Amino acid sequence: MRKYLTLTAVLLAGSLLTLESCKRGENDPAISLVSRTNRLVGSWELTQKQGSMVTNTTAGSTTSSVSLTSNYTSAQGGLEQIMVAQNSNAPVLSNFLYKFTIDFEKTGDCKYEAAFYTPVNNSTALAQVYKGTANWNWLDKGKDKVALQITEEGNAGSQLDTLNANTLLPYSISNEYYLDRLSSKDMIWKVFANDITSIDTITVANTADFTFTFTKK
Numbered sequence: 001m002r003k004y005l006t007l008t009a010v011l012l013a014g015s016l017l018t019l020e021s022c023k024r025g026e027n028d029p030a031i032s033l034v035s036r037t038n039r040l041v042g043s044w045e046l047t048q049k050q051g052s053m054v055t056n057t058t059a060g061s062t063t064s065s066v067s068l069t070s071n072y073t074s075a076q077g078g079l080e081q082i083m084v085a086q087n088s089n090a091p092v093l094s095n096f097l098y099k100f101t102i103d104f105e106k107t108g109d110c111k112y113e114a115a116f117y118t119p120v121n122n123s124t125a126l127a128q129v130y131k132g133t134a135n136w137n138w139l140d141k142g143k144d145k146v147a148l149q150i151t152e153e154g155n156a157g158s159q160l161d162t163l164n165a166n167t168l169l170p171y172s173i174s175n176e177y178y179l180d181r182l183s184s185k186d187m188i189w190k191v192f193a194n195d196i197t198s199i200d201t202i203t204v205a206n207t208a209d210f211t212f213t214f215t216k217k
Contacts, residue, residue, distance in 0.1 A: 036145045037106065037138075039182050044214040046100040046163065047074045051210030053162050058203045070164065070210070072098060080116070080165050097125070098165040101217070102173070110136050110150065112173055116165035130171035139176060148177045148189070161191070162208050180211075187214045 049072040057064050064087055072080035080098040085091035096119075102112040111133045117125040132152055139147035152174045161175040181188040189212040196205045 034184055036179075036182055039184050040104050040148075040187070041106045043101065043103045043217040044187065045074070045217050046072075046102075046212060047215045048072060048213035049080070049163065049210065051162065051208065053164070053206060053208040053210075056205045058205075060201055068162075068164075070162070072165075074099070082165075095119075096165045100163055102214075104136060108135055108137055110134050114163070114165070114171050132171065132173070134173060146179055148179055150174060150177070161193070162210055163212060177212075185216050187216075188212065189214070 049070060052067065052069045054068075055066045057066075066087075067085045069083045070080060078097055078099060080096045082094050082096065083091050084094070097117040099115045100112070102110060104110045112131070114130045115128070117127050119125050134150050134152045136148060136150050138145045139149045150173050152172060161173055163173065175191055175193060177189040177191050179187060180190050190210070191212075192209045194205070194207050196203065198204075
């Protein structure tokens with residue numbers, strides 16, 4: 001009987017260690033029977049976003065600055081509120097209907113769709129939809145698996161990404177994300193990125209700090 005109880009205690013202790021090892025992100029579930037990879041696989045919808053981006057453009061001795069802050073909650077009509085301030089001018093507030101979904105496959109493939117609607121006037125809006133495919137992988141190859149890298153297929157190098165509906169450029173999700181939380185029902189991405197590009201005498205420096213919350217569909 002004593003041997004049986006001892007063996008049971010050892011097995012229980014081993015199980016607890018295994019369960020605890022699934023907690024990788026700072027806000028991951030305390031206990032999970034599913035690996036981080038299996039939790040990631042599936043279809044996700046962006047439900048919340050907060051963050052900011054600052055762009056400084058230097059041409060010769062002149063520097064201009066544009067700062068953007070974003071707040072989005074799908075539960076509030078799917079509106080993204082964007083505040084843009086340029087140099088010392090008064091900030092301008094815009095609202096955009098917005099939707100973003102992404103599907104992860106265990107093979108390392110993923111596909112995404114971003115749909116948003118830019119107001120043209122009081123009665124009409126310009127609808128834009130970006131669809132794309134990408135590859136994903138864990139940046140840390142060990143057990144932690146807290147950093148996710150997404151690279152668009154055909155994209156020549158990583159680009160600064162804010163999942164921003166107000167972009168004037170082709171939509172890009174290529175970036176590295178820290179998964180602060182990953183459960184079977186929801187996940188949280190965080191990204192802090194710097195990107196500097198120089199062409200001749202012009203230098204553009206971007207800094208982005210965003211948090212994205214997703215819900216599994």
